Amino acid sequence: MFVSFEGLDGCGKTTQARLLAEALAADGVDVISTREPGGTPLGEEIRRLVLHGDHVAPWAEAALYTAARAQHVAEVIRPALGRGATVVCDRYLDSSVAYQGGGRRLGVDAVLELNLAAVEGLLPDLTVLVEIDPETAAGRVGDRRDRIEQDLGALWTRVDETYRELAARFPGRYVVVDGRRSIADLAAEIRERVR
Numbered sequence: 351m352f353v354s355f356e357g358l359d360g361c362g363k364t365t366q367a368r369l370l371a372e373a374l375a376a377d378g379v380d381v382i383s384t385r386e387p388g389g390t391p392l393g394e395e396i397r398r399l400v401l402h403g404d405h406v407a408p409w410a411e412a413a414l415y416t417a418a419r420a421q422h423v424a425e426v427i428r429p430a431l432g433r434g435a436t437v438v439c440d441r442y443l444d445s446s447v448a449y450q451g452g453g454r455r456l457g458v459d460a461v462l463e464l465n466l467a468a469v470e471g472l473l474p475d476l477t478v479l480v481e482i483d484p485e486t487a488a489g490r491v492g493d494r495r496d497r498i499e500q501d502l503g504a505l506w507t508r509v510d511e512t513y514r515e516l517a518a519r520f521p522g523r524y525v526v527v528d529g530r531r532s533i534a535d536l537a538a539e540i541r542e543r544v545r
């Protein structure tokens with residue numbers, strides 16, 4: 351099984367991804383946790399370029415995230431799924447569709463198409479969207495700023511709208527949970543939905 355976590359920066363998805371992986375491992379499931387951008391040496395290099403480099407043009411940004419993802423799928427995700435492991439991934443292609451497609455206005459379908467080509471059609475079985483409103487997200491992120499986090503406001507509003515659009519478009523794959531709830535409550539709900 352392939353589970354991805356999505357949401358705005360500060361929504362708590364990283365904590366929830368870790369808790370789900372721990373719970374599955376405690377149940378005896380063979381599970382690997384990974385994250386995007388990153389997850390491979392090439393991906394970590396790309397992460398550094400795109401998050402901390404100078405101005406990156408929107409399509410360059412989309413292409414870099416997509417390149418990192420292609421490597422991640424080839425090197426980590428497909429081999430793990432192939433040996434029957436469960437993969438829990440902190441962000442996947444929906445992040446590009448939401449941030450670059452919606453946030454940077456490159457177009458949802460254009461970015462989705464690029465990504466589906468790069469990963470040869472590999473979609474998660476389940477995508478957990480941890481929903482919080484953009485203002486709460488910005489408040490939680492506070493001083494922790496990277497390049498993308500610097501221009502919050504309008505960008506995050508469009509990212510949030512795009513995530514909702516994706517959840518409506520792929521109801522079989524998406525599970526939407528309320529990120530304002532306590533960490534423990536959310537973890538229990540997510541575990542239940544995954545089981």
Ligand code: TYD
Binds near residue numbers: 360449499
């Ligand atoms: P993330 O790793 O979730 O942040 P952190 O580890 O700092 O909590 O994501 C880093 C940023 O990259 C985040 O602002 C979202 C952005 N991002 C994209 O814009 N497109 C993508 O395809 C991915 C994977 C991330």
